[in-house]
Amino acid sequence: MSGGAPERWAVEVRGLVKAFDHRPVLRGVDLRVRAGETLAVLGANGSGKTTLLRLIATLSSPTRGSVTWFGEPSAPLPEIRRRIGLVPHESLLYDALTVEENLKFFGGLYDLAPERVESALDEYGLRPLALRRVRVLSRGQRQQVNLARALLHDPELLILDEPYTGLDVGAADRLTATLRASAARGCTVILTTHDPDGAGALGADVTVMLDGRLTEIMPAAGLDAAILAAWFREGRR
Amino acid sequence: MRVLLFLGIALMLVGVAWALLAAPTELFQGAPQRIMYVHVPSVVTAYVALLVVFAGSVLFLWRRDPRWDRLARSAAELGVLFISMTLLSGAIWGKAVWGAWWTWDARLTTTLILWFIYIGYLMVRAWAPGARGARAAAIIGIVGVLDIPIIHWSAILLRTLHPQPTVFRVDGPALPPTMLVPLVINMVAFLVVLTALLVLRVRQERTLDALAEALEGGA
């Protein structure tokens, strides 16, 4: 864990334990992510990555331990939520509504001006899809709308759960470009994936979820064989 | 805790014997009035159990400590048991005194509706296991008790729709001491048995949870 000056951490997780009906999924996670940093959490399916993300996204409360956002331990949750964007594995869009209606609705939730929705439509190249129902969109297009939804209110912390799965090369590159742009604007990005190359492309630091705990944070290139082997063993168990 | 249970049972035997043998026969109703010595204590015990469910549920939602959840769960079971006792003994008493198994008397209706609500509570426990089910049950436990005054009020309204005989007033004429003593003994006996059963059930639940953890957790 790089000590560094006690500057404000975007996210600080201390001794985090989460159990569902006596079944411990997270067994004491410690994590500190500096503001503006991009972190990829690698791990096999069912290793608790999604649980960790939901906790960081204020969607569930820890059984033990704590999560502190933006260095403000006592800030009220609604305030924190205003500064967080989430792209979960499942799409949060309403299939029966059109792309524009979806974005207008979510914009309304964050009390944004209508112009913001218009600019988002152009920014993410969704103008041609604006009037089409989300139900008819491809996975890549749906991901793009989900991304626009999550970035609509310019969050300081963006959380993505397996964003790269099921994307074709074009869509993956577009996603990488968008994430890079957000990081450039100082937005902290935390994403999970079970494909180490994706993290490499982003130039993100990496940590691996093993047995309900996180390993040291290291640059993507620094992934040594031992950890990868341990991680694959856990994946197959 | 064993002692508590045996004490309760012993007290109950004494109370029942006293009620059936020694207590005087009431003038108007005759023998059936002896059912009171069982009916009234079971009503009181049932409502005590429901209050325990209410307290356990509120504390569980507030503190999120499984101990309160176990207490509420056990108390709800006992609540349903004693409400069933109340309804059956009440019906038999009603049949004996004026030939009707059921009357839409405000208190009887309230107890019947509460019986359904807490059967629902137990069903939620069974069909929605786990933390979410526990929270759902806690809310029902709270709503159930909050609802008592309203149910009672609506039952009174209901009675205006169904004319029916004046109901036996237990607390009406002051009970002579010869009747009051066995009633109090039985009351205490029921409450002691309630406490003993509650402690036993909570212990069982704690062991069951611990075993569940040991089996599933495997840690």
Add this chain to the structure above:
Amino acid sequence: MRVVRLLVGKDLRLEWRGREIVSAMGLLALLLAIVLGATRSGPEAAPAAMWVTYAFGATLGFTRTFTLERDHLTALLLAPLDRGLIFAAKALTNWLGLVVVQVISLPLFGALFTETIWTRLPALAIPMLLGGVGLAAVGTLFGGLIVQARLREALLPILMLPVVLPLVIAAVGATTGILDGLPLWAIGAQLQLLLVFDIIFVTASFLLFEYVVEE
């Protein structure tokens, strides 16, 4: 309240596109009215038939509102708003659904049971509205509670009906009084109970809803 309007607007647009819930509730209401009408269709049977139809219509409609919302609940929980507002919006949507059911089943009750429904309509609207609000509040709270439970469709009526029984008793009493031509003050007690029931359950549900949704 802007947010509540926004949430309800979304629900209504979704409902208008899908029309699943309202058509299911509406169909059930018409069916119930006919079944009850066929069995005992004198004027005095109207109040009971009406309120049995509304109560069951509510139980069916409200289980569906949350199953539709389940995966989108995450988005609402993420938004910087008080969870109680989500309940308020959902309860309002459910109440509007119930109003639709009450309105479309009214002609059937008029035809099958008693003509006086039409002459006494303005007064009749009061217990219908008060009762509807109570059903929506309890239905939304319990509907939210058992989203993850097994046998959800069976569990909601079992949980909801005993709790709303006092409301149904008071509503039937009030409706009977109105159809018999009594002035409003004659059924003051029933209307008072409906009002108190609504107040208690709307506030209790608003406060308890936080526990319904959090993990």
Add this chain to the structure above:
Amino acid sequence: MGYVAAAYIVVAALFAGYAMTLVARQRLIADLSDAAGTRQGRS
């Protein structure tokens, strides 16, 4: 007179019924603890 007896018998029956559920749960605990016992190597 039969009614009084009926009432007391019903109460006794309910207590007995509940006692049986307690015993059944006790047996469940016994089985579970065996299972848990063997899993952790205790014979």
